[in-house]
Amino acid sequence: MSAEVSPGKRRRGPSMADVARLAGVSGQTVSRVANDRHNVDAETRDRVRAAMNQLGYRPNSAARALRNGEYRSIGVIVFELHSFGTTRTLDAIAIAATIRGYSINLVPVLDVTQSAVTNAFGRLGEQAVDGVIILIEAHTLDAAGVRLPEGLSVVVVDSSAHYDYPIVDTDQRQGARLATEHLLDLGHKTVWHLGGPPTSFAADRRRRSWEQTLIDHGREVPPVYDGDWSATSGYEAGCRLAEDDQVTAVFVANDQMALGLLRALYERGLAVPDDVSVVGFDDMEEAAHFWPPLTTVRQTFTEVGRQSVDALIAEIHSGEHHNAPVAVPTELIIRRSTAPPRSV
Amino acid sequence: MSAEVSPGKRRRGPSMADVARLAGVSGQTVSRVANDRHNVDAETRDRVRAAMNQLGYRPNSAARALRNGEYRSIGVIVFELHSFGTTRTLDAIAIAATIRGYSINLVPVLDVTQSAVTNAFGRLGEQAVDGVIILIEAHTLDAAGVRLPEGLSVVVVDSSAHYDYPIVDTDQRQGARLATEHLLDLGHKTVWHLGGPPTSFAADRRRRSWEQTLIDHGREVPPVYDGDWSATSGYEAGCRLAEDDQVTAVFVANDQMALGLLRALYERGLAVPDDVSVVGFDDMEEAAHFWPPLTTVRQTFTEVGRQSVDALIAEIHSGEHHNAPVAVPTELIIRRSTAPPRSV
DNA sequence: CGCGCGCATGTTGACGTCAACATCGACGCG
DNA sequence: CGCGTCGATGTTGACGTCAACATGCGCGCG
Numbered sequence: 001m002s003a004e005v006s007p008g009k010r011r012r013g014p015s016m017a018d019v020a021r022l023a024g025v026s027g028q029t030v031s032r033v034a035n036d037r038h039n040v041d042a043e044t045r046d047r048v049r050a051a052m053n054q055l056g057y058r059p060n061s062a063a064r065a066l067r068n069g070e071y072r073s074i075g076v077i078v079f080e081l082h083s084f085g086t087t088r089t090l091d092a093i094a095i096a097a098t099i100r101g102y103s104i105n106l107v108p109v110l111d112v113t114q115s116a117v118t119n120a121f122g123r124l125g126e127q128a129v130d131g132v133i134i135l136i137e138a139h140t141l142d143a144a145g146v147r148l149p150e151g152l153s154v155v156v157v158d159s160s161a162h163y164d165y166p167i168v169d170t171d172q173r174q175g176a177r178l179a180t181e182h183l184l185d186l187g188h189k190t191v192w193h194l195g196g197p198p199t200s201f202a203a204d205r206r207r208r209s210w211e212q213t214l215i216d217h218g219r220e221v222p223p224v225y226d227g228d229w230s231a232t233s234g235y236e237a238g239c240r241l242a243e244d245d246q247v248t249a250v251f252v253a254n255d256q257m258a259l260g261l262l263r264a265l266y267e268r269g270l271a272v273p274d275d276v277s278v279v280g281f282d283d284m285e286e287a288a289h290f291w292p293p294l295t296t297v298r299q300t301f302t303e304v305g306r307q308s309v310d311a312l313i314a315e316i317h318s319g320e321h322h323n324a325p326v327a328v329p330t331e332l333i334i335r336r337s338t339a340p341p342r343s344v
Numbered sequence: 345m346s347a348e349v350s351p352g353k354r355r356r357g358p359s360m361a362d363v364a365r366l367a368g369v370s371g372q373t374v375s376r377v378a379n380d381r382h383n384v385d386a387e388t389r390d391r392v393r394a395a396m397n398q399l400g401y402r403p404n405s406a407a408r409a410l411r412n413g414e415y416r417s418i419g420v421i422v423f424e425l426h427s428f429g430t431t432r433t434l435d436a437i438a439i440a441a442t443i444r445g446y447s448i449n450l451v452p453v454l455d456v457t458q459s460a461v462t463n464a465f466g467r468l469g470e471q472a473v474d475g476v477i478i479l480i481e482a483h484t485l486d487a488a489g490v491r492l493p494e495g496l497s498v499v500v501v502d503s504s505a506h507y508d509y510p511i512v513d514t515d516q517r518q519g520a521r522l523a524t525e526h527l528l529d530l531g532h533k534t535v536w537h538l539g540g541p542p543t544s545f546a547a548d549r550r551r552r553s554w555e556q557t558l559i560d561h562g563r564e565v566p567p568v569y570d571g572d573w574s575a576t577s578g579y580e581a582g583c584r585l586a587e588d589d590q591v592t593a594v595f596v597a598n599d600q601m602a603l604g605l606l607r608a609l610y611e612r613g614l615a616v617p618d619d620v621s622v623v624g625f626d627d628m629e630e631a632a633h634f635w636p637p638l639t640t641v642r643q644t645f646t647e648v649g650r651q652s653v654d655a656l657i658a659e660i661h662s663g664e665h666h667n668a669p670v671a672v673p674t675e676l677i678i679r680r681s682t683a684p685p686r687s688v
Numbered sequence: 689c690g691c692g693c694g695c696a697t698g699t700t701g702a703c704g705t706c707a708a709c710a711t712c713g714a715c716g717c718g
Numbered sequence: 719c720g721c722g723t724c725g726a727t728g729t730t731g732a733c734g735t736c737a738a739c740a741t742g743c744g745c746g747c748g
Contacts, residue, residue, distance in 0.1 A: 012413055012703090015703090015704055015705085016704065016705065016706095017704080025727075025728090026727065026728045026729075027704085027705080027706090027728090027729095028705095028706075028707095028727075028728065028729080029726085029727060029728080030705095031704095031705065031706055031707095032706090032726095032727090034705090035706085039725065039726065039727090040726075040727085041725090041726060041727085044726080044727085059704085059705080060410070060703085060704050060705075061471060061472040062406045062407075062409035062410040062415065062472055062703085062704080062705095063406075063410050063703070063704035063705045063706090063733090064704080064705060064706085065406035065472070065705095065733095066404070066406040066407050066410050066703090066704080066705075066732095066733050066734065066735090067704080067705045067706055067707085067732085067733055068705085068706080068733085069356055069733075071406065073449075073472075076450075078438075080435060081425075081431050081432065081434060081435035081438075082435075082629070087425050087431050088425065090425060090450075091424060091425035091426075091452070094422075094425075094450050094451075094452040095452050095454060098451070098452055098454070098467075099454075103449055103450075103451070103467075103471055103472075104449065104450040104451075104452075105417075105447055105448065105449060105450075106420075106434075106438050106447075106448040106449075106450050107442070107447070107448075108435070108438040108439050108442055108448075110439060110442070110443075123442075123447075127405060127447055128405040128406055128409070128417075128472060230629060231629060231630045231632070231633040232629075232632070232633065234633070235633055256629070256630060259630055259633050259634075260633045262635070263633045263634075263635050263637075266635055285426070285574060285575060285576075285600070286575050286600060286603055286630065288575070288576070289575040289576065289578070289579055289603050289604045289607045290603075290607075291606070291607050291610055291635055293607075356733090359733090359734055359735085360734065360735065360736095361734080369697075369698090370697065370698045370699075371698090371699095371734085371735080371736090372697075372698065372699080372735095372736075372737095373696085373697060373698080374735095375734095375735065375736055375737095376696095376697090376736090378735090379736085383695070383696065383697090384696075384697085385695090385696060385697085388696080388697085403734085403735080404733085404734050404735075406733085406734080406735095407703090407733070407734035407735045407736090408734080408735060408736085409703095409735095410702095410703050410704065410705090410733095410734080410735075411702085411703055411734080411735045411736055411737085412703090412735085412736080413703075689748100690747105690748095691746105691747095691748095692745105692746095692747095693744105693745090693746090694743105694744095694745095695742105695743090695744090696741105696742090696743085697740100697741080697742085697743100698739105698740080698741070698742095699738105699739085699740070699741090700737105700738090700739080700740090701736105701737095701738095701739105702735105702736100702737095703734105703735090703736100704733105705732100705733090706731105706732100706733100707730105707731095707732095708729105708730090708731095709728105709729085709730085709731105710727105710728080710729070710730095711726100711727080711728070711729090712725105712726090712727085712728095713724105713725095713726090713727105714723100714724090714725090714726105715722105715723085715724090715725105716721105716722090716723085716724105717720105717721095717722095717723105718719100718720095718721095
């Protein structure tokens with residue numbers, strides 16, 4: 001049903017010149033029609049449109065980019081699409097960019113060694129992009145000490161303060177405080193913390209804010225347990241936490257680790273929320289169906305994506321960046337994994 | 345520490361001509377150095393390299409694409425990065441493409457209405473891509489009845505047989521059989537099925553294969569329950585399933601729905617695996633930490649990604665496609681959500 | 689000693705588009 | 719009736735790169 005492949009080797013599609021010839025006009029007129037300029041006679045426009053359809057003409061974006069000095073494309077650097085947050089943010093970025101007429105160039109970093117990151121940035125220089133959004137945790141970036149190609153606009157989605165680049169992220173501080181105070185309000189004497197990896201600024205912020213909240217309320221600050229965001233690490237930390245019967249409330253730095261923690265508690269015969277209350281962070285889809293359904297801090301990734309695209313586009317057009325970090329607020333979703341401590 | 349922004353308005357980076365001038369050679373020689381041609385004197389090459397570094401020269405990919413008639417870029421059409429499988433496959437595609445020297449152009453479809461899909465495909469025609477991988481469930485595509493711009497190579501990641509395009513996907517048939525036979529082998533009289541949405545070919549394949557397996561073993565085929573891949577839909581179907589005390593074994597079409605099902609069973613006081621055995625599909629990270637840890641069918645997304653990129657690149661270069669579908673095998677991961685039926 | 693060959697390097701033009709400028713006809717107004 | 723204006727359309731060249739075709743030099747060999 002398809003076929004129609006001319007045996008010749010030419011694969012290039014029709015160009016403006018071809019359309020122009022068929023419609024009996026100049027290339028410039030075709031260009032005007034293609035770009036919806038209004039100063040074209042209606043009858044001429046129709047004729048050109050018809051010729052375009054007949055030939056299946058598509059403007060050549062390389063030529064356009066070359067001519068205009070602008071690609072209308074944004075590079076997004078990511079490392080593994082395993083984490084829920086990264087994935088969601090990427091989705092939001094892609095949608096926001098599309099709406100604004102930009103396309104997305106996905107640049108995966110194969111591993112987080114210095115050379116791989118440097119490499120990816122190098123590749124990026126040759127990529128057809130007007131600007132870059134960095135979606136990898138910034139500590140890594142810091143350690144690698146790489147500089148991006150100059151003259152490229154950049155926005156970082158993370159919570160580091162150590163950057164020259166504009167920053168957009170969830171308000172980690174507010175989210176962690178929300179979670180911690182919720183547990184305190186329920187009557188828990190203090191709140192334990194299962195944190196993310198020390199290489200993550202986001203994890204760092206959540207940890208500090210949890211600590212500060214406890215201090216502000218005059219509570220004791222228990223030792224921190226660290227995970228790496230994975231459910232497995234949450235399970236492992238949970239096994240250790242479960243041995244301490246002082247623990248009545250835990251704020252976990254993300255939902256996946258919270259899932260591992262829940263499992264560890266079950267295996268030890270501890271009831272949630274009766275024996276231990278648990279709060280997560282992210283509000284991934286599944287959180288509502290954990291057992292019990294997880295109380296957690298909801299991030300609005302859509303907003304993070306939108307804001308970072310807006311910041312980048314502004315930077316691309318102005319040529320300079322505003323350094324004020326953007327912090328997107330969170331919301332506490334209360335489900336059934338939290339309750340007042342048993343008895344009192 | 346940065347600054348150095350010339351107040352002039354020109355933003356364009358240095359071109360070959362600039363490098364050539366600085367190094368005292370012709371543009372062509374710079375081109376040869378940039379492309380690692382060997383017929384350049386070592387001393388000259390060093391001089392050119394030095395000039396490149398000094399100026400921060402980056403080849404202009406638009407000009408290169410225009411000149412070569414090739415973008416070295418692959419478009420990937422996706423609809424929402426919510427499902428585990430899509431995300432993982434995208435990641436694998438991005439990595440495989442990068443290794444082969446192609447970049448990834450992510451094209452989100454805003455919703456699955458016909459107009460949105462058509463629209464996305466239209467946009468794609470103007471995109472700087474040599475080929476396209478379609479990562480949305482193909483039924484939708486079918487319904488929309490859109491044709492892609494001609495002359496563009498396409499690979500579909502899904503299990504439809506109704507396409508002119510080459511297809512790469514997990515071997516749904518084999519996976520579903522694996523799951524069903526595992527439950528039968530344990531001694532269950534028959535196996536219930538909680539399927540994915542009827543609009544998905546993948547879900548369809550899994551359902552048919554489950555059914556065929558039961559028939560092959562001479563078992564009764566119970567009515568199917570349908571979900572939409574989400575944990576919530578699994579929960580809802582689970583509530584209905586739990587009322588039928590005939591049910592001792594369920595094969596669920598993905599892990600997320602299995603999670604919802606587990607929750608529903610718990611709430612009804614049914615023990616897994618003692619009262620009901622459950623098998624999922626996907627083997628997402630969290631599956632090992634569900635309660636109980638979920639027996640499931642592992643898909644190797646890496647392989648699906650790699651194969652689809654390879655197929656697409658082959659098609660781009662040959663100009664024609666081989667229509668033999670590629671089916672990537674699965675593996676059954678046995679955990680603790682399955683056991684022989686209680687007593688007998 | 690002269691011819692030819694191989695190698696490093698230079699010159700030219702074309703890829704497709706679009707801004708800037710040029711052209712041309714129609715129409716209005718003094 | 720002539721001049722100015724405006725709107726539609728055409729012509730030219732440049733964006734940056736690279737293949738194809740010069741050019742020019744040194745060296746080996748008869």
